[in-house]
Amino acid sequence: MKAVIWMIVGGLANVGLVLLVAPLAQGVLRKVTARIQSRQGPPLLQPYFDLLKLLGKEDIESGESPGMQRFAAYLSLAAILAVACLVPMGFSAPMNGAGDVILLIYLLTLCGICTLLAGLAAGSTYSLVGISREMMSMIVLEPLFAIALVVGALHAQSFRLNEVLSGSVYAVAGTPYSGLIMLVVMVLSFQAFVQRVPFDISEAETELMEGPLVEYSGPKLALFKYAHMAKLIIYSALFVTLFVPWGSGLFLPLAWLLFWAKVFVLVLLVTVVAATHARYRIDQAIRFFAGLVGVSFVALILASYGH
Amino acid sequence: MSLLSKLGETLVCLKAGRVTLPYPAEAKPLPEKFRGRPIFDATKCIGCAGCANNCPAREILVYDVCQEIRILKYLGRHCAYCGRCADVCPEKAITMSQEFENGTNQIGDIQQRLELFMSTCQRCGRCFKEPSVLEQLKMKGYRFDDLENERWIFRSQATLKGEPVVEDLKIELD
Amino acid sequence: MLKNLCQKMFGRSLWVYHANSGGCNGCDIEVLNALTPYYDVERFGIKLVGSPRHADVMLCQGPAMRSTGQALKRAYDAMPAPKLVFAIGSCACGGGLWFDSYSVIGPVEKIIPVSYYIPGCPPRPEAIIYGVAVALGLVDKKTAPVTFKELELPIPQYHPGDLRGEGELVIYEKAEKV
Numbered sequence: 222m223k224a225v226i227w228m229i230v231g232g233l234a235n236v237g238l239v240l241l242v243a244p245l246a247q248g249v250l251r252k253v254t255a256r257i258q259s260r261q262g263p264p265l266l267q268p269y270f271d272l273l274k275l276l277g278k279e280d281i282e283s284g285e286s287p288g289m290q291r292f293a294a295y296l297s298l299a300a301i302l303a304v305a306c307l308v309p310m311g312f313s314a315p316m317n318g319a320g321d322v323i324l325l326i327y328l329l330t331l332c333g334i335c336t337l338l339a340g341l342a343a344g345s346t347y348s349l350v351g352i353s354r355e356m357m358s359m360i361v362l363e364p365l366f367a368i369a370l371v372v373g374a375l376h377a378q379s380f381r382l383n384e385v386l387s388g389s390v391y392a393v394a395g396t397p398y399s400g401l402i403m404l405v406v407m408v409l410s411f412q413a414f415v416q417r418v419p420f421d422i423s424e425a426e427t428e429l430m431e432g433p434l435v436e437y438s439g440p441k442l443a444l445f446k447y448a449h450m451a452k453l454i455i456y457s458a459l460f461v462t463l464f465v466p467w468g469s470g471l472f473l474p475l476a477w478l479l480f481w482a483k484v485f486v487l488v489l490l491v492t493v494v495a496a497t498h499a500r501y502r503i504d505q506a507i508r509f510f511a512g513l514v515g516v517s518f519v520a521l522i523l524a525s526y527g528h
Numbered sequence: 529m530s531l532l533s534k535l536g537e538t539l540v541c542l543k544a545g546r547v548t549l550p551y552p553a554e555a556k557p558l559p560e561k562f563r564g565r566p567i568f569d570a571t572k573c574i575g576c577a578g579c580a581n582n583c584p585a586r587e588i589l590v591y592d593v594c595q596e597i598r599i600l601k602y603l604g605r606h607c608a609y610c611g612r613c614a615d616v617c618p619e620k621a622i623t624m625s626q627e628f629e630n631g632t633n634q635i636g637d638i639q640q641r642l643e644l645f646m647s648t649c650q651r652c653g654r655c656f657k658e659p660s661v662l663e664q665l666k667m668k669g670y671r672f673d674d675l676e677n678e679r680w681i682f683r684s685q686a687t688l689k690g691e692p693v694v695e696d697l698k699i700e701l702d
Numbered sequence: 703m704l705k706n707l708c709q710k711m712f713g714r715s716l717w718v719y720h721a722n723s724g725g726c727n728g729c730d731i732e733v734l735n736a737l738t739p740y741y742d743v744e745r746f747g748i749k750l751v752g753s754p755r756h757a758d759v760m761l762c763q764g765p766a767m768r769s770t771g772q773a774l775k776r777a778y779d780a781m782p783a784p785k786l787v788f789a790i791g792s793c794a795c796g797g798g799l800w801f802d803s804y805s806v807i808g809p810v811e812k813i814i815p816v817s818y819y820i821p822g823c824p825p826r827p828e829a830i831i832y833g834v835a836v837a838l839g840l841v842d843k844k845t846a847p848v849t850f851k852e853l854e855l856p857i858p859q860y861h862p863g864d865l866r867g868e869g870e871l872v873i874y875e876k877a878e879k880v
Binding site: 552630634 | 833
Binding site for chain 1: 704705706707708709711712714715717738739740742744745746747749752753755756758780782783784
C-alpha cells in the first residue's frame with residue numbers, strides 16, 4: 222500500500238516539477254544565448270508567456286488528417302511526462318517497481334515516433350523532409366543511449382531503474398574504461414538528444430520552416446513546444462543520474478538540491494554549445510554519429526568482459 | 529580542440545557586454561541631413577504647385593475651387609521621403625523634418641491639407657499671359673485632382689473617361 | 703478562460719511572420735536589422751517564425767502585385783486568430799512610388815485588412831520598433847491630420863502715398879506680400 226502511495230505521490234511530484242521547470246530552463250537558455258550574442262534578450266519567464274498565449278489561440282484544422290495531428294500532439298507530451306515518472310530526480314524513481322530500463326528506452330524512442338506521426342499527419346513537403354531527417358538521425362542516435370544504459374546494466378547486473386541510474390557505469394573494480402568511453406560519447410552527442418543546435422536537424426529550424434511542425438497552430442503547437450522544453454530537463458536528469466551520480470547518497474533535501482544544481486550546470490553547457498555553433502548538415506551529422514556508434518560498441522565489448 | 533576555441537569565442541563576445549540601444553527609452557541622435565516626414569508651412573506657401581508637379585509618387589494633390597482658392601493635399605500614403613518637394617519649393621515652405629516615428633493605425637493620420645488664397649496679379653487683376661509658346665504648353669491651368677478618392681486626374685482623355693488602363697484583377701481562392 | 707489568458711499574454715509574446723509580396727527588399731533589411739543585437743526586439747518577446755500557422759503578426763512589405771496577391775491572401779488565411787497585420791514601408795501602406803503600375807494591384811490593404819501602418823522608405827528600425835510599441839499600447843502615436851485654412855481673405859491695402867506715377871501708368875512702390 223505504501224509503495225502504491227509513494228508511486229502516485231512521487232510520480233505527480235516528478236511530473237509537476239518537470240512541467241514547472243521546463244519553460245524556466247528554456248528561458249535561461251534564451252537569455253544566456255542573448256547575452257553571448259551581446260544583446261539584452263527576452264525576460265526569463267518568456268516561455269511561460271509564449272505557452273499561455275499559444276494555448277488560447279484558435280485551433281485551425283489543417284493538414285491531411287487532423288485527428289492524427291491531435292493524437293501526435295497529445296502523445297508527445299504524454300510520452301515525455303511518462304519518462305519523468307521513471308527517472309530518479311534526487312530521490313528514488315517513483316515507478317521503480319512498474320518499469321525497468323528497457324521500458325525507458327522504448328518510451329524515449331516513442332518521443333521520436335511522435336515527431337514522425339506529426340509530420341506524416343501534416344503531409345506537406347516540408348514536414349516530410351523533416352521527418353525523413355529525423356528518422357535518419359534517430360536510427361543512429363537511439364543505439365548510443367541504449368548502449369549507455371546497457372553498459373550500466375551489465376555492471377549493475379540488473380535492469381532495475383534505481384540500480385542502473387545511479388552511476389552504475391563506473392561500478393567496476395579498477396578503471397572503468399567502458400564508463401569513461403560512454404561518458405565521452407554521451408557528452409559529444411548530448412546536443413542531438415535534446416534537439417538543439419548543432420544537431421536540431423529536424424525541428425525548429427529556418428531551413429525547413431520548422432519541419433514537421435509546419436502545419437501546427439495554437440494549442441497543439443503549445444504541446445509540442447512543451448515536449449521540446451521538457452526533453453531538455455529529462456535528458457539532463459538522465460545524464461546526471463547515469464554519469465554524475467556523486468552526492469546522491471546524502472540525506473534527502475540536500476541530494477535533491479544538488480541534483481537540480483547539476484542539471485542547471487548541464488543546461489548552461491548546452492546553451493553555450495548551442496550559441497556558438499552552426500547547424501550541421503544531415504550527412505555530416507550521420508557520419509559523426511556513426512563514428513560514435515562504432516566507439517560505443519567497443520565500450521560494450523569491454524563492459525561485457527568486466528572492464 | 530574546437531570546443532576550446534568556441535569557449536574562447538564566448539568569452540570574447542561576453543566582454544563586449546550589451547550593445548542593445550534602450551530604445552524607446554532613449555533615442556540615438558540622428559544624422560544631420562536625415563529626411564523624415566515633410567512638414568508644409570502654410571504661411572510661406574504661395575500655391576505654385578511646384579511640389580505637386582515634381583513629386584515622383586504623385587503624393588500631393590491640387591484642387592482649384594475657384595480663381596482665388598486652391599487646396600493642396602499631402603497624402604502621406606506612398607510618400608518615399610525623397611525630398612524633391614523641399615528642393616523645388618521657391619519659398620522654402622517645405623522642410624524635411626527629423627520625425628520618423630510615424631506608426632499609426634489609420635493611414636489618414638499623416639495627411640496635411642492646405643487651403644490657400646491665391647491673390648491676383650497686382651497690376652491688372654488677372655492671370656498674366658505667358659511669354660512664349662513653350663511656357664504656354666507648360667501651363668496647367670485649373671487643377672482638379674480628386675481629393676476624396678485621393679487620385680490625380682490627368683489631362684488626357686483616357687483617364688477622364690474613367691476607364692482603367694489594365695482590366696480589374698480578381699483574386700481567386702481555391 | 704484560456705482565451706482571456708491569451709489576450710493578456712498577447713502583448714508580451716508576439717510571434718512574427720515576415721511576408722514580402724514584391725518589394726525591393728529595403729524594408730526587409732530594416733526589419734531584419736530590428737532583430738539584430740543593436741536594436742533587439744526580442745527583449746519585447748517578439749520572435750521570428752517560419753510558418754504563418756505559428757505566427758500572430760504578419761509583417762507585410764512591398765505592394766501587392768498581380769503575381770503574389772493570391773499567395774498573400776492564403777498566408778493571411780493560414781494564420782490563427784487573434785492576428786494582426788503590420789504594413790511596413792510606403793509600398794505596403796499606399797502602393798509606393800508605383801501604385802498605379804501595370805503589375806501592382808495596390809497597397810496591401812486591398813487584399814488583407816491592415817491593423818497598423820509604419821510608413822517610411824525604408825522606415826528606420828527605430829521607426830519599426832516605435833510602430834510595434836504603438837500597437838502594444840506602450841506609447842502614443844505622434845501623427846494627426848493637419849488642416850490649414852486661411853480664414854479671412856486678405857484684401858490688399860494700398861496707401862495713396864506709396865503710389866507713384868501719373869496718367870495710365872501707376873506703380874505701387876511697396877510690394878509687400880498680401
